[in-house]
Amino acid sequence: MAEEDKERQSRKRRRLTWDVAPSGQPEADERDGEDSEARVPPAPMLRRHVSPPKRDDDRDGHYVFSLGENLTPRYKILGKMGEGTFGRVLECWDRQTREYVAVKVVRSISKYRDAAMIEIDVLQHLAKNDKDDSHCVKMHSWFDYRNHICIVFEKLGPSLFDFLKRNKYSPFPVDLVREFGRQLLESVAYMHDLRLIHTDLKPENILLVSSEFVKLPVCKKTSDETNCRCLPKSSAIKLIDFGSTAYDNQIHSSIVSTRHYRAPEIILGLGWTYPCDIWSVGCILVELCTGEALFQTHENLEHLAMMERVLGPLPEHMIRRADRGAKKYFRRSRLNWPEGAVSRESIRAVRKLDQLKNLVSRHVDSSRSSLVNLLHGLLKFDPSERLTARQALEHPFFKDPT
Numbered sequence: 001m002a003e004e005d006k007e008r009q010s011r012k013r014r015r016l017t018w019d020v021a022p023s024g025q026p027e028a029d030e031r032d033g034e035d036s037e038a039r040v041p042p043a044p045m046l047r048r049h050v051s052p053p054k055r056d057d058d059r060d061g062h063y064v065f066s067l068g069e070n071l072t073p074r075y076k077i078l079g080k081m082g083e084g085t086f087g088r089v090l091e092c093w094d095r096q097t098r099e100y101v102a103v104k105v106v107r108s109i110s111k112y113r114d115a116a117m118i119e120i121d122v123l124q125h126l127a128k129n130d131k132d133d134s135h136c137v138k139m140h141s142w143f144d145y146r147n148h149i150c151i152v153f154e155k156l157g158p159s160l161f162d163f164l165k166r167n168k169y170s171p172f173p174v175d176l177v178r179e180f181g182r183q184l185l186e187s188v189a190y191m192h193d194l195r196l197i198h199t200d201l202k203p204e205n206i207l208l209v210s211s212e213f214v215k216l217p218v219c220k221k222t223s224d225e226t227n228c229r230c231l232p233k234s235s236a237i238k239l240i241d242f243g244s245t246a247y248d249n250q251i252h253s254s255i256v257s258t259r260h261y262r263a264p265e266i267i268l269g270l271g272w273t274y275p276c277d278i279w280s281v282g283c284i285l286v287e288l289c290t291g292e293a294l295f296q297t298h299e300n301l302e303h304l305a306m307m308e309r310v311l312g313p314l315p316e317h318m319i320r321r322a323d324r325g326a327k328k329y330f331r332r333s334r335l336n337w338p339e340g341a342v343s344r345e346s347i348r349a350v351r352k353l354d355q356l357k358n359l360v361s362r363h364v365d366s367s368r369s370s371l372v373n374l375l376h377g378l379l380k381f382d383p384s385e386r387l388t389a390r391q392a393l394e395h396p397f398f399k400d401p402t
């Protein structure tokens with residue numbers, strides 16, 4: 001199926017759940033207090049903990065497991081933390097180091113196995129240069145088990161998307177957005193210095209280091225009703241999912257990034273490099289401030305129309321260089337919108353958006369003009385004019401918070 005057909009099926013991305021505790025299974029926090037791990041024998045006794053009998057993988061090549069059993073004698077499976085295209089991430093107890101870990105068990109399909117080996121290579125490269133301030137997840141080790149590449153990571157908390165969802169998509173306070181933005185840009189700057197481009201930055205791939213949160217009462221302006229809102233106890237975050245990371249000097253595939261965070265040069269087929277990550281950071285920061293993905297779309301023309309609505313007209317020199325596939329979105333050097341729209345719903349979805357400044361000021365005090373100025377720098381259409389990660393870190397939004 002063509003990418004656009006697949007995407008048109010739903011306006012929203014498929015989203016993943018956090019900590020799906022199976023019925024009857026204690027939640028992670030309760031388990032922390034359990035004494036079952038105190039009964040775990042020391043390393044020499046590992047051989048008592050055998051692997052389960054070999055079973056077939058499921059139709060999609062995923063490893064089939066039951067909770068409480070072992071993934072190799074060293075790792076006891078406690079729960080599923082997430083699932084992606086590449087595989088499932090399991091919460092495990094490491095009997096040897098006596099700590100909780102997150103193990104990504106990759107599907108036993110050769111293209112995913114190959115991609116996992118590239119991810120391992122990137123993770124090793126990142127770790128070699130890390131001075132503990134890269135904000136990139138740490139890989140403890142990896143192994144090949146029953147035709148599944150397994151990558152053992154430090155265990156982190158929920159993703160920023162999970163957190164937004166849990167809060168019914170109410171935005172994060174701007175001071176927290178500043179902290180998230182700073183760390184995110186530091187991790188991107190670190191990667192770019194190493195000539196690596198993440199290409200799949202999105203709130204699902206940014207995890208809070210800790211799962212701890214506080215509940216605060218929030219009074220609604222319009223009524224006496226008091227709701228609760230959760231805030232993370234710590235703002236520390238780390239970047240995950242280096243499965244699509246590209247080396248700058250490699251031949252690139254033409255389409256990268258999850259749709260909502262995809263830069264205009266990718267859609268127009270102009271080629272892409274480091275600035276595509278910066279565009280994604282811009283989209284992410286808007287989402288954290290407003291609670292909603294900025295460009296909720298699944299097709300190219302609608303996506304470009306949304307960009308123009310929020311950021312003004314696309315530069316002519318980019319339109320002129322658009323590749324053959326993208327030329328069809330334009331008539332006489334301007335976007336064929338709304339004439340080319342597939343439905344009235346699509347025209348309405350674009351009209352619902354507003355200029356960036358207005359979108360942000362609905363949620364953030366208008367005195368925060370430095371935030372809007374930063375966002376305009378991150379969301380420049382022309383990739384050569386976009387801020388670099390290091391330039392963005394010097395922006396007054398981070399340097400002189402008022």
Ligand SMILES: Nc1ncnc2c1ncn2[C@@H]1O[C@H](COP(=O)(O)OP(=O)(O)OP(=O)(O)O)[C@@H](O)[C@H]1O
Pocket residue numbers: 016018081082083084085086087088089102104137153154155156157159204205207240241242243
């Ligand atoms: N170190 C970790 N600690 C806790 N949870 C994690 C960790 N790594 C991954 N997860 C969870 O597992 C999910 C899937 O992980 P990841 O994004 O690495 O998989 P993927 O198959 O590469 O995904 P994608 O389809 O986006 O490429 C994440 O969204 C997150 O919820």
